Every structure is written in structure tokens, then in C-alpha cells.
Amino acid sequence: MAPVVEMRGLTKQFGRFTALDNLNLRLDGGKCVGFLGPNGAGKTTTLKLLTDMIFPTAGECFINGISVQDRRREALSDAGVLIESPEIYPSLTPNEALGMVADLRGVAPADRAGRIRTVLAEVKMTEWADQKVGRFSKGMKQRINIASALVHDPEVVILDEPSTGLDPRGMAEVRSIVRDLKKSRRLIFMSSHILSEVVDVCDEVALVNKGKLLFYDTLENVTTRFAADGHASVDVSLARPVDLGPVSQKVAGLSGVRSCTPLDAKRLRVQFDGGAENQERLLEALVGLRIGVIGMTESESALEEVYLSQVSRGD
Amino acid sequence: MAAESPTTPAVRLRVPEPLPQAFKLMGYQLREYLRSRRFIALIAIIATIGALITAVVAYYHDSVALHSLLTDNQAFYGSFWAGGAGVVIVLAAVFFGGDAIAGEFQNKTGYFLMGLPLRRASVYIGKFLAAFVASVAMLLLYLAIILGNGVYYLGTNALPWELGASLVLAIVYLSAVLGATFLFSSLFKTSAYGFVLTAILFLFGFTILQELIEGLVRIQPWMVISYASSAVGGVFGTGVNWGLNGTSAGGIFWTAGIAEAVLIMLGYLVVTAAVGLWRFEHEEFT
Known part of the structure; x- marks a missing residue:
């Protein structure tokens, strides 16, 4: 079954401020969808609602048909998530941090070490695998965060500005990782400020502004239809x-x-x-x-x- | 990527049940504690307290003041163990629990965990268990120092069974203090509030409150945890009240029964843990 992410009537208010207003969006199939919008448009709010980090005022989110709000464990089991450049416990090494993610996600013991090696190689952090994360630069931590989103080889990948904090080489590597993920028919939902990144890796784009979805279409249709x-x-x-x-x-x-x-x-x-x-x-x-x-x-x-x-x- | 085919997942997954997830998280959190500076700092503080006690006892062991303590095992352990254990418990709770929940928001480590298929209760329980184990280790370190002194001055035959009972009561008190600390930590997104509130309340806040209730309101202060925590030292000596009812001297100063104290401390744990967990379940990672 193709991976599906769906948001139905999703609304989020912070006090009187409406951060997201009745968002309806269904993404399905293996592809990369860019989620665009200016600062404060509602991008990160949407992704946080989609991962149950914040709670909707109205509406509901589904991953592969499972309600995130009602059954977060099941809904997030096949999703890789990177929101807001998180910090990792500083005393842990990348091997341990990814081991923790693999253990909590229930990666089979036979696959655990191999997957950690694979994702560390993908984000070019193999040589730092046994150093404490607390000593890493922001960019290095972000690479480990990306690796943690991929360690269980998810069908759905949710990325909130994954290039944040990375140098140009790191940004290029993120694009390369996303392109590789697309080959495996995963559904990637990625917010970004970097239009060149979106043009480079995304098949479809959704634009949100002031909490409202302005359009969602293929990149080609968007650039012709809305020009x-x-x-x-x-x-x-x-x-x-x-x-x-x-x-x-x-x-x-x-x-x-x-x-x-x-x-x-x-x-x-x-x-x-x-x-x-x-x-x-x-x-x-x-x-x-x-x-x-x-x-x-x-x-x-x-x-x-x-x-x-x-x-x-x-x- | 390691995908074998577009439709076959390359990695076998089976998300653990919530309680095993809590235990796994506890293991990693404990590893984080064991490597942290605060762990070393707390060991240093407890070692310093122990060294001071050892030095003072060694220097004044012939004095009249210490004579009764060094010839009576109940008085020795009731004084040196029970007197210091309360401070060690509060320090451990502050060090390991003060920012346990608030730190997830303030340091943004929560964003790393919250994208995982976990119940928030698993995170709360896992972190609580880690703080509990680390704190018990600190309590045992302090006990080892006191035991060293006790065995030296009183001998191995003078180990009272009440010391074991007192240790159990201290661990129950520790769990109650940690419950409250986690509650404070879950109320704020800034770690400092949890540290300060726990330290102030448990080092002297509750004691002052208890005295006010006893002296001014003139009722049994069963609702104040310092009333119950006195049982840690109350098991030593003769005429110990093991029952469910407290006793009072002149209707003013109350002493908790041991069973009553346990119930009060467990009550604190259950209530604070329930409220703290409810709060964490409803707190947003904005």
C-alpha cells in the first residue's frame, strides 16, 4: 500500500491567533512534497500537529490511515520525523543516540547495528560515531537528527527545514539523501525556505500563508498555472x-x-x-x-x- | 538506502509496548546521568558531607557530647544516617529531577523524543525511573559512609535492624520527593524553577509550614510531607509508634506513626505523579 499523509480540517489557534486555518491536504504515493511558506505561515505548526507535538484546535491528521491524535504510537511507527533541529542528550554518542531511537522504535536486533552503520554513512558521520554529541557543531547534530529519522527505514519521512545549520556541502548531501529516499518510493513531506532545494528535489509543492493553504500541485503545474x-x-x-x-x-x-x-x-x-x-x-x-x-x-x-x-x- | 524493493521494508520493526519503552528510555537516561557533571558534583558533595562527619566524629570522639552517640547504635544511626539522608534525598531529587521534564522543552531534547512512536507517559515514567535509580545510588553512597563510621566505632555486631527499615522509609520518601520534583518540572518550561522550588520546599518550606500548622492552627499536620519524613529517623530508639495514627506531645508537636508516614509519602507520590503526568501529556512542544 502506498504511504499516505492526510490532514482534515486542521486548525490551530494560539489564543486569538489562528496559526492554521482549516487545512485539508492529502499526500499519497512515493514522492517528495515541498511545503513552502514565509515565516509564521504555519509550516512548522502543521508538521508539529502531524507528529502530535502540539494539539489541534479542530481537525485531525492521519499517517497511513491512522489518526495521529488518537493513536500516536501506531501512526508514527512508520514515520521518520525531524522537527525544529532537536538537541540530542549531550553525553550520548551518535551510535548510542541512534541505538536509543532504534530500540524505542523496535528495530529488530539483527538489523540494528547494520541500520545504524548505514544511516551514519549516509549522513557522513561514520568517523564521529563514538564521539559525544555534546561536542558537535550544529551542522553535525543536524546530520545525526537526519540519521535518526531514517534509522528504521520509514515509508513516510517528515522533515522540517532539514538543511538548517548545514554548510553548502551538507545541504547538497541532504538533497542527495532525499533524492535517494525518493528512489525507494517513500513519501517525503519537507518544509523548506530554500526554493532551489525544493526545485531540486520536490515533485510537488504546497504553499501555505497566514495559516491557509494557497495551492498544492505538481511543481510543473504550479510554475505554469500560477505564473x-x-x-x-x-x-x-x-x-x-x-x-x-x-x-x-x-x-x-x-x-x-x-x-x-x-x-x-x-x-x-x-x-x-x-x-x-x-x-x-x-x-x-x-x-x-x-x-x-x-x-x-x-x-x-x-x-x-x-x-x-x-x-x-x-x- | 537499504530498501530491498520499493514495497518491501528493509528493516523489521516491532514497536515495543509502552512499559518496555519506558525501561529502555530509563537505561539511556541513566547513561546520560552517569556521564554528566552533575553526577560527579553530587558524588563530590556527598563525599564532602561524609568526610566532614568522619572528621568531626574522629576529632571529638572522646567528648561528652559524642560519647552517648558512639556507645548507642540506635542513637548513632538515628543521628548521623537519618539526619543526613533527608538532605541527600533533596539534593539528589533536585540534581536528577529538577530539569527532567522542563529540560526536554528548554534544551529541545524533547523534539528528539517526541517524533518517536512513544506515549508521553513512557517518557515521563522512564525519566522518573532513571532519576530514582540515580538518586538511590547517591543515598547508598551516603549510607556506605555512615556505615563505615558506625562499623569503625561500634563494630559490625551493632548494626540495628532499624537501619534497614529506615533505608526503606528513606527510599519511599525519595520517591515522594521525586514525584513532587517531576511535578514542578512539568509545570514550567524553564529548568531553574523546578530546581529552586524543590530545594526551597523540601529543605525548609515544608518544615516551616508544619510548625505553623502545629503551633498556630493546632491540628495534626498529616498533609505536610515533612511530618511523614520524620519517620526516617523515627524508627530508631524505643517506643516507636508503628501504627496508622500519629501521637502528639501536649497536643502541639506531632509524631507520625510509621505506617501513617508511609501512606502519606505514597499519597504524595501518587498525587504528584498523576498531576505531573497529566500536565506533561497536555503540554505542547510549541
Whole structure:
């Protein structure tokens, strides 16, 4: 059965402040869903409700069909959770901290040591396995936190800004871990401030602002459907540096292309009439120009434009 | 990842029942305590108290004041063991229980635990048991120091059975103090309040309250735990009241019966543990 996370009529009030207002969201299947929103939008509140760290004013959350509010032990048994960059008991070593998680989660003794080794290797902390966590930097602790969310090989992974505190290499490694998790058909629900991270690893995005869900759709649909005038942006990578002036002119002259802007000597940003078919035609045309196209990715700026336009609409 | 196939989980899981989870958590929490500075600090404090007692007794052992204590085993243990045990119990409760629950919020370690398939009761009970075991270890360390002195001055044949009864009463008192400490710790998200409240109340707050109730209100102070805790030293000597009713001298100063004291201390434990657990169950990790 495919993993499922569902929130029904989820509302959370802190006094008179409504942090989350009647959120209805169902995520199912193996994929990565990015959860976006400005500070105070309700992202972490949602994830805390989903993991029973706080209690809803109204509504309910389900993981694989089990109510988190009524049966938290069962609901969280197949979920890996990382919320708010937690601290680990400082006297424990990563081996012990992950051992505690494995024991409390009931990982079979035969699998325990192997899983701990595997996840420590995944987060590049093997050589620190027997050092006390209290001596670690924030980034190192966050790696152990990520490892603790994965030690039981969960079907559902809930991550609250997992790149927090990590250096660029660490952030890249987190993206790599999430991509690997997707290969195993897990459902990953990840809040993030970093749009490039979302574009890189997420298949779908949900945007929340002021406690309300603004949209939930595939990344592609979001960037086309919500763009100001229906256009989409892609970043085109070239094999070698080219004279970008004439190349930009050529690309701008292609059918459906609205503009073409050089990003650097080997990259262009192309705005075109959105949609999968138009994107396919654009790629064919770009290859036909023989300018050394080696890659085309959804532009981070496209999501950024949507994000900013949708968020500012609510302000 | 180690997944064998998209649909087959690679890791065999069987989430333990809540009570085994509490015991597992106790083991890791105890490991955390044993490696902590506070554990070393408390050992140092108890060793210092023991060293002072040993030095004072050694220096003044010929004096008239100490003569009666060093020739009467009931008086010796009633004075040196029972007198210090209460302080050791409060210190241990403050050191191991003062931030047990509040620290989960203040230090954000709770976020590490709360994502796990655990009942909050398992966390509360596991941490309580860890604090209890660590505190009992401290109490036994103090007992060992007193026993060392007692055996030296009185000999091994002078070990009164009442010392065993007193140790049991001290452990019951410890559980009651820890129950209250955990309650205070669960009321606040800042550890300092739990430390201060426990220390003030149990070192002199309850004693003052008891005296006020006895002296001014003139009723039996059965509701105050210091009245019950006096049983730790009350088992020594002759004419011990083992019953369920307290006795009073002139209708003012009351002495608890031993069975009554046990009931009062267990009552404190049950009530404070229930309220503290209820509070923790309803506290949000905002």
C-alpha cells in the first residue's frame, strides 16, 4: 500500500491567533512534497500537529490511515520525523543516540547495528560515531537528527527545514539523501525556505500563508498555472562557453519564447509559453540550434516568482 | 538506502509496548546521568558531607557530647544516617529531577523524543525511573559512609535492624520527593524553577509550614510531607509508634506513626505523579 499523509480540517489557534486555518491536504504515493511558506505561515505548526507535538484546535491528521491524535504510537511507527533541529542528550554518542531511537522504535536486533552503520554513512558521520554529541557543531547534530529519522527505514519521512545549520556541502548531501529516499518510493513531506532545494528535489509543492493553504500541485503545474501570464522559465545548461549575445538572440527568436537571459557563460534562462508540450518543443528547438545544450531544468526563479506573487497577494 | 524493493521494508520493526519503552528510555537516561557533571558534583558533595562527619566524629570522639552517640547504635544511626539522608534525598531529587521534564522543552531534547512512536507517559515514567535509580545510588553512597563510621566505632555486631527499615522509609520518601520534583518540572518550561522550588520546599518550606500548622492552627499536620519524613529517623530508639495514627506531645508537636508516614509519602507520590503526568501529556512542544 502506498504511504499516505492526510490532514482534515486542521486548525490551530494560539489564543486569538489562528496559526492554521482549516487545512485539508492529502499526500499519497512515493514522492517528495515541498511545503513552502514565509515565516509564521504555519509550516512548522502543521508538521508539529502531524507528529502530535502540539494539539489541534479542530481537525485531525492521519499517517497511513491512522489518526495521529488518537493513536500516536501506531501512526508514527512508520514515520521518520525531524522537527525544529532537536538537541540530542549531550553525553550520548551518535551510535548510542541512534541505538536509543532504534530500540524505542523496535528495530529488530539483527538489523540494528547494520541500520545504524548505514544511516551514519549516509549522513557522513561514520568517523564521529563514538564521539559525544555534546561536542558537535550544529551542522553535525543536524546530520545525526537526519540519521535518526531514517534509522528504521520509514515509508513516510517528515522533515522540517532539514538543511538548517548545514554548510553548502551538507545541504547538497541532504538533497542527495532525499533524492535517494525518493528512489525507494517513500513519501517525503519537507518544509523548506530554500526554493532551489525544493526545485531540486520536490515533485510537488504546497504553499501555505497566514495559516491557509494557497495551492498544492505538481511543481510543473504550479510554475505554469500560477505564473503571472501563464509563462514558465527554464534554465538551459550549455556544454561549453559560447558568445551569449548572438545565442540569446537566436533562442529569443524561437516560437513560443518570450525572453532569453544569459545567467553566465554557460547558462541561459528562457521564459516561454508554459506547459509540457511547449517545453518539449522548446527543447527540440534548442537542440536544433546546435549550441551545445546538455541540460534543461525548471527555473528556480519561476517558483520564486509564483511564491512571491501568491504570498504578496495575501498580504 | 537499504530498501530491498520499493514495497518491501528493509528493516523489521516491532514497536515495543509502552512499559518496555519506558525501561529502555530509563537505561539511556541513566547513561546520560552517569556521564554528566552533575553526577560527579553530587558524588563530590556527598563525599564532602561524609568526610566532614568522619572528621568531626574522629576529632571529638572522646567528648561528652559524642560519647552517648558512639556507645548507642540506635542513637548513632538515628543521628548521623537519618539526619543526613533527608538532605541527600533533596539534593539528589533536585540534581536528577529538577530539569527532567522542563529540560526536554528548554534544551529541545524533547523534539528528539517526541517524533518517536512513544506515549508521553513512557517518557515521563522512564525519566522518573532513571532519576530514582540515580538518586538511590547517591543515598547508598551516603549510607556506605555512615556505615563505615558506625562499623569503625561500634563494630559490625551493632548494626540495628532499624537501619534497614529506615533505608526503606528513606527510599519511599525519595520517591515522594521525586514525584513532587517531576511535578514542578512539568509545570514550567524553564529548568531553574523546578530546581529552586524543590530545594526551597523540601529543605525548609515544608518544615516551616508544619510548625505553623502545629503551633498556630493546632491540628495534626498529616498533609505536610515533612511530618511523614520524620519517620526516617523515627524508627530508631524505643517506643516507636508503628501504627496508622500519629501521637502528639501536649497536643502541639506531632509524631507520625510509621505506617501513617508511609501512606502519606505514597499519597504524595501518587498525587504528584498523576498531576505531573497529566500536565506533561497536555503540554505542547510549541
